[in-house]
Amino acid sequence: MLDAVANGRDIDALMLDIGARATAAARPLAIASTEQKNKALNAMADAIVAARDTILAANADDLREVEGSGLQASFIDRLTLTDQRILDMADGIRAIAAFKDPVGEVIAAWDRPNGLKIERIRTPLGVIGVIYESRPNVTADAGALCLKAGNAVVLRGGSDSRRSSAAIHACLVEGLRVADLPEDAIQIVPVADRAAVGAMLTGLGGSIDVIVPRGGKNLVARVQSEARVPVFAHLEGLCHIYVDASADLDMAKEIVVNAKMRRTGVCGAAETLLVDRTAAQTHLKPLVEALRAAGCEVRASEDVRRLVSGLNPATEDDWSTEYLDAIISVRLVDGISGAIAHIGTYSSSHTEAVVAEDPAVVERFFSEVDSAILLHNASTQFADGGEFGMGGEIGIATGKMHARGPVGVEQLTSFKYRVHGTGQTRP
Amino acid sequence: MLDAVANGRDIDALMLDIGARATAAARPLAIASTEQKNKALNAMADAIVAARDTILAANADDLREVEGSGLQASFIDRLTLTDQRILDMADGIRAIAAFKDPVGEVIAAWDRPNGLKIERIRTPLGVIGVIYESRPNVTADAGALCLKAGNAVVLRGGSDSRRSSAAIHACLVEGLRVADLPEDAIQIVPVADRAAVGAMLTGLGGSIDVIVPRGGKNLVARVQSEARVPVFAHLEGLCHIYVDASADLDMAKEIVVNAKMRRTGVCGAAETLLVDRTAAQTHLKPLVEALRAAGCEVRASEDVRRLVSGLNPATEDDWSTEYLDAIISVRLVDGISGAIAHIGTYSSSHTEAVVAEDPAVVERFFSEVDSAILLHNASTQFADGGEFGMGGEIGIATGKMHARGPVGVEQLTSFKYRVHGTGQTRP
Numbered sequence: 043m044l045d046a047v048a049n050g051r052d053i054d055a056l057m058l059d060i061g062a063r064a065t066a067a068a069r070p071l072a073i074a075s076t077e078q079k080n081k082a083l084n085a086m087a088d089a090i091v092a093a094r095d096t097i098l099a100a101n102a103d104d105l106r107e108v109e110g111s112g113l114q115a116s117f118i119d120r121l122t123l124t125d126q127r128i129l130d131m132a133d134g135i136r137a138i139a140a141f142k143d144p145v146g147e148v149i150a151a152w153d154r155p156n157g158l159k160i161e162r163i164r165t166p167l168g169v170i171g172v173i174y175e176s177r178p179n180v181t182a183d184a185g186a187l188c189l190k191a192g193n194a195v196v197l198r199g200g201s202d203s204r205r206s207s208a209a210i211h212a213c214l215v216e217g218l219r220v221a222d223l224p225e226d227a228i229q230i231v232p233v234a235d236r237a238a239v240g241a242m243l244t245g246l247g248g249s250i251d252v253i254v255p256r257g258g259k260n261l262v263a264r265v266q267s268e269a270r271v272p273v274f275a276h277l278e279g280l281c282h283i284y285v286d287a288s289a290d291l292d293m294a295k296e297i298v299v300n301a302k303m304r305r306t307g308v309c310g311a312a313e314t315l316l317v318d319r320t321a322a323q324t325h326l327k328p329l330v331e332a333l334r335a336a337g338c339e340v341r342a343s344e345d346v347r348r349l350v351s352g353l354n355p356a357t358e359d360d361w362s363t364e365y366l367d368a369i370i371s372v373r374l375v376d377g378i379s380g381a382i383a384h385i386g387t388y389s390s391s392h393t394e395a396v397v398a399e400d401p402a403v404v405e406r407f408f409s410e411v412d413s414a415i416l417l418h419n420a421s422t423q424f425a426d427g428g429e430f431g432m433g434g435e436i437g438i439a440t441g442k443m444h445a446r447g448p449v450g451v452e453q454l455t456s457f458k459y460r461v462h463g464t465g466q467t468r469p
Numbered sequence: 470m471l472d473a474v475a476n477g478r479d480i481d482a483l484m485l486d487i488g489a490r491a492t493a494a495a496r497p498l499a500i501a502s503t504e505q506k507n508k509a510l511n512a513m514a515d516a517i518v519a520a521r522d523t524i525l526a527a528n529a530d531d532l533r534e535v536e537g538s539g540l541q542a543s544f545i546d547r548l549t550l551t552d553q554r555i556l557d558m559a560d561g562i563r564a565i566a567a568f569k570d571p572v573g574e575v576i577a578a579w580d581r582p583n584g585l586k587i588e589r590i591r592t593p594l595g596v597i598g599v600i601y602e603s604r605p606n607v608t609a610d611a612g613a614l615c616l617k618a619g620n621a622v623v624l625r626g627g628s629d630s631r632r633s634s635a636a637i638h639a640c641l642v643e644g645l646r647v648a649d650l651p652e653d654a655i656q657i658v659p660v661a662d663r664a665a666v667g668a669m670l671t672g673l674g675g676s677i678d679v680i681v682p683r684g685g686k687n688l689v690a691r692v693q694s695e696a697r698v699p700v701f702a703h704l705e706g707l708c709h710i711y712v713d714a715s716a717d718l719d720m721a722k723e724i725v726v727n728a729k730m731r732r733t734g735v736c737g738a739a740e741t742l743l744v745d746r747t748a749a750q751t752h753l754k755p756l757v758e759a760l761r762a763a764g765c766e767v768r769a770s771e772d773v774r775r776l777v778s779g780l781n782p783a784t785e786d787d788w789s790t791e792y793l794d795a796i797i798s799v800r801l802v803d804g805i806s807g808a809i810a811h812i813g814t815y816s817s818s819h820t821e822a823v824v825a826e827d828p829a830v831v832e833r834f835f836s837e838v839d840s841a842i843l844l845h846n847a848s849t850q851f852a853d854g855g856e857f858g859m860g861g862e863i864g865i866a867t868g869k870m871h872a873r874g875p876v877g878v879e880q881l882t883s884f885k886y887r888v889h890g891t892g893q894t895r896p
Contacts, residue, residue, distance in 0.1 A: 069813075072839065073836055073837055152858065154856070154857075154858055158847055158851065158856075160857060160858075163835075165839065165869075167869055167870075168869060251869055251870070252870065272699065272870050290892070293892040296892065296894050297892065297894060299894075300894035300895060301894075304894070304895055386496075408590075408887045409500055410500055412499065412592065412885065413885065414885055414886065415885070415886045415888065416885060416886065416887050416888065417888040417890060418887075418888065418889050418890060419889070419890040419891055419892050419893070420585055420888055420889075420890025420891075420892070420893040420894075421893065421894045421895050423894075423895040424585065424888065424890075424893070424895055429581070429585075429895065430581075430587060430886070431579065431581055431587075442592075442594055442595060442678055442883035443594075443678070443679065443699050443870060443871045443883070444870045444871040446883055446884055446885065447885070447886050456869035456870070456873055457873060458839065458840065458841055458842070458843060458873065458874070459841065459842045459843065459857075459874050460835045460843050460845075461842065461843065461844040461845065461847055461851065462845045462846070462847075463844060463845060463846040463847025463851075464846055464847075465717070465720040465723065465724065465846055465847070466846070466847040466848065466851070467723050467724055467726075467727035467728075467731070467847075467848045467850075468727060468731055468848050468850040468851055468856065
């Protein structure tokens with residue numbers, strides 16, 4: 043794997059071949075039975091557990107290569123596999139096997155006055171392209187989710203984790219083989235050249251139906267700007283929490299601290315706290331103090347700083363910054379209208395929460411804020427396909443086409459119409 | 470309207486302004502009540518009926534301009550409005566008003582073990598761009614469908630019908646005004662320059678969420694290849710009918726003749742008839758004779774021509790030709806497997822029909838053919854949003870993303886998640 047490739051034309055030919063093989067594999071996969079797909083998934087999990095030592099050795103080689111290269115600790119952490127992480131990976135695949143098969147599900151059915159019986163049926167999308175960075179477990183997650191939904195997948199992981207990903211991929215192929223499914227159903231791009239990503243973004247000659255980028259902002263931005271096929275992704279998770287004057291203060295404190303501090307590096311972490319101006323005397327200071335007590339830096343608007351001492355000022359830039367760190371921006375707003383206006387201006391349309399007891403406030407928030415996920419009296423950190431009960435996710439999308447919010451197996455499907463007649467012709 | 474525009478930069482600025490105004494209008498539209506939208510739609514229908522003479526006069530001016538320009542009769546027919554066609558247009562808008570409002574519908578709802586109540590709710594998509602040719606009634610259809618789904622729309626009709634479309638558009642704006650909805654909710658591009666289409670295809674600075682082309686193959690091909698935003702469209706409707714040996718022959722004859730000859734110029738017209746080889750002696754000749762008796766030219770494979778005399782030969786090109794005329798290609802295939810293979814090779818993934826009494830044959834056809842619409846014992850000409858009971862359609866899509874098959878009001882929506890909690894934080 044990862045042979046030196048002489049030039050761009052060779053890469054193009056290689057990538058087109060991968061695309062053609064994915065398309066060919068997608069057909070039998072689309073009509074594979076649930077049992078066959080689950081047999082493959084469980085065999086993949088078994089193969090990963092059995093190959094633990096091989097995977098760990100490959101991972102050690104990957105880690106050795108980046109050693110001393112000055113990469114961030116968080117990068118090294120994402121690249122690192124342990125025995126436990128490998129077992130978790132296998133469990134994740136088994137959970138996907140246990141999840142219901144979306145393919146063939148009747149989404150809607152109705153009869154027409156002329157007797158035609160119309161059904162809308164879920165079908166696979168076709169071929170998914172997944173482009174990711176150093177996390178080798180994405181290989182297993184993405185491969186398993188795409189297979190469950192009856193799709194072929196072309197995986198292109200970061201070069202730093204290429205040995206780990208290849209070792210995991212071998213286990214996935216083993217599972218496909220056990221279940222007599224085409225081995226090309228899950229392919230991994232064997233070249234590190236960035237031209238391979240470019241080829242995927244143009245669709246591999248019409249083979250790729252959708253691209254899912256998994257990684258940092260630079261990767262997602264490149265994919266979103268260069269892709270000539272649909273993309274399921276979000277660039278940022280600039281999530282807001284609005285605490286209304288009707289909020290239960292204790293609940294608001296718990297939710298705000300959890301939304302910001304449970305894990306600061308995830309896309310569902312809150313980045314801006316909006317507090318109802320009429321609750322400035324009652325709610326503001328306790329919320330800010332709770333955040334500071336949890337170790338969070340608070341950057342605040344002038345009116346907030348007049349009421350709570352010792353806070354750093356928030357500049358205009360802060361309202362549009364996804365910190366992904368223990369920092370939050372805080373602002374007073376004129377009730378629910380002010381919150382909706384602020385979110386409308388600065389949100390990345392990912393996830394927003396309202397803490398309030400007044401149902402009219404909740405209704406306006408749910409109706410007028412146009413983000414993928416809106417939560418009432420719950421933490422923004424629930425923005426996750428697993429937490430939504432979707433049996434895992436391949437990412438969260440902020441676009442409005444096809445998939446929005448957590449992208450699970452159901453979002454990796456399309457549909458077709460089946461119409462039963464008894465000889466009807468159209469007048 | 471349609472002022473001369475000095476240069477491309479002016480058009481760009483004009484189009485960006487149209488996009489910005491559409492985006493601004495989309496917000497109040499997204500939260501407009503069903504009553505308010507229906508009030509606007511009914512007022513539009515009233516205004517169109519009241520302005521009949523004005524619309525007919527504008528249409529006469531459009532027709533005068535193309536007179537003697539050697540355009541096809543079918544083109545002139547599509548451009549021509551009559552009193553009846555105007556009344557039909559108004560009725561079409563009233564039917565859309567009477568159809569259920571998709572916005573706010575709870576598509577799915579479930580509870581999580583931690584008590585979170587999750588709902589998936591339909592929302593408008595945002596801003597739709599519609600690019601069409603000479604049919605002025607598309608102005609009314611598209612404007613009304615987009616409004617019903619809570620979307621703003623930017624209409625760009627053909628320059629030959631610009632006066633008719635402008636007169637109709639004035640009635641739509643009148644309806645918006647009556648219902649206190651933003652007039653920018655339905656805009657029509659006032660310049661004939663093709664650069665305006667180019668600007669729409671790049672999304673008007675991020676304003677347009679999806680483009681719907683309505684017109685011939687050249688228009689759709691240009692839109693599909695140049696658009697940098699999602700497109701709902703089909704390039705061709707190369708529809709097949711497979712007649713199985715288990716088919717009721719009388720039913721098959723009626724369906725085949727209707728599918729081909731009811732209207733030969735529509736996208737749901739059948740272009741290829743596949744007959745089960747084991748029914749060559751029983752079904753083939755009666756089917757071919759019925760087609761010829763209805764005035765259809767039959768182009769046939771060699772084995773068909775040996776069994777039925779006087780047929781023109783079908784070349785390889787015929788299997789991939791959408792005639793849109795009284796011509797059909799006919800081939801014998803090896804049962805359902807042969808039919809599935811032929812359709813897999815030549816279909817445009819639009820609509821296919823099977824005529825059969827054997828449920829196993831129907832099941833394989835429905836399972837293994839991957840086209841937007843599959844019909845059993847019914848004519849392909851039912852491929853239509855109105856016939857599907859969708860309250861009208863803006864077109865039929867063959868892509869697999871978001872919308873597939875007839876694109877009605879429901880397909881012009883997106884969704885978001887609303888999550889109700891009682892103070893849940895994520896462990």
